Amino acid sequence: MKPSARTPEALVITPVPNVTRNTAFEFHRSHLGEFMLPVTSTAFQQIVEARQMVVVERQGEIVGLCYVKPDGKELDTVSRWEFGGLHLSPALRGRGLGTLLSSVAITAVTRADPKPVMGYVHQDNPAGMGLLVHRLGFVVTDQKVRLGPDDAPGHLRRDSAGCATAHVLRLPDAARARLSDDLERIGLDADSPSVPVTLRSE
Numbered sequence: 001m002k003p004s005a006r007t008p009e010a011l012v013i014t015p016v017p018n019v020t021r022n023t024a025f026e027f028h029r030s031h032l033g034e035f036m037l038p039v040t041s042t043a044f045q046q047i048v049e050a051r052q053m054v055v056v057e058r059q060g061e062i063v064g065l066c067y068v069k070p071d072g073k074e075l076d077t078v079s080r081w082e083f084g085g086l087h088l089s090p091a092l093r094g095r096g097l098g099t100l101l102s103s104v105a106i107t108a109v110t111r112a113d114p115k116p117v118m119g120y121v122h123q124d125n126p127a128g129m130g131l132l133v134h135r136l137g138f139v140v141t142d143q144k145v146r147l148g149p150d151d152a153p154g155h156l157r158r159d160s161a162g163c164a165t166a167h168v169l170r171l172p173d174a175a176r177a178r179l180s181d182d183l184e185r186i187g188l189d190a191d192s193p194s195v196p197v198t199l200r201s202e
């Protein structure tokens with residue numbers, strides 16, 4: 001089932017307010033898994049202050065998170081956004097909420113400053129690739145980023161040489177516009193301070 005306007009389960013998508021940034025940071029740190037790089041506490045705080053860290057809340061509890069922050073990968077000299085940190089509680093998956101959270105975050109941040117958006121997805125992460133490519137409209141470039149054994153040790157699934165490899169994806173302008181149009185079509189305002197959404201029960 002996809003999110004709709006009339007359903008029993010009420011959720012809110014909202015930029016992380018300063019008062020809950022520690023809880024949001026804890027959510028991020030405790031759900032890193034094999035496919036996500038940690039954001040440092042200082043960087044996390046900067047992203048929160050810039051209103052680029054977005055969560056899904058259910059009855060005041062954080063159940064999903066992602067960010068759209070200045071891209072730190074420095075693939076070239078072009079200034080870009082980096083979409084990342086996406087995690088949704090398992091019980092809420094498969095109903096379009098990951099797409100909705102991502103769309104709201106990307107639309108809100110890029111409307112304010114429309115720079116190209118990049119995504120980096122671990123090569124062994126089909127859920128991440130599926131969501132970014134099939135639902136959000138990212139395209140896979142011919143670039144990859146590779147972390148060596150000394151980069152972010154203790155994080156990410158590694159190959160036998162101790163390296164982690166991610167696909168580099170970019171979001172074409174037309175796809176970005178489509179995300180914004182899709183939100184409008186279902187009556188959601190990404191610029192609102194908090195976006196109420198509801199999920200039909202499965």
Ligand SMILES: CC(C)(COP(=O)(O)OP(=O)(O)OC[C@H]1O[C@@H](n2cnc3c(N)ncnc32)[C@H](O)[C@@H]1OP(=O)(O)O)[C@@H](O)C(=O)NCCC(=O)NCCS
Pocket residue numbers: 033035036085086087088089092093094095096097098099100120121122125126127128129130131132134135
């Ligand atoms: C990725 C994640 C946020 C998806 O959330 P979600 O609410 O289930 O996603 P949606 O329902 O909006 O979209 C589902 C799409 O994502 C892809 N997808 C989701 N789970 C998948 C899986 N296990 N295998 C393959 N594709 C998957 C599919 O393309 C799917 O589209 P479909 O329903 O048309 O098949 C969630 O699985 C998650 O939190 N995973 C752990 C963290 C993670 O991998 N984050 C991504 C880092 S890049």
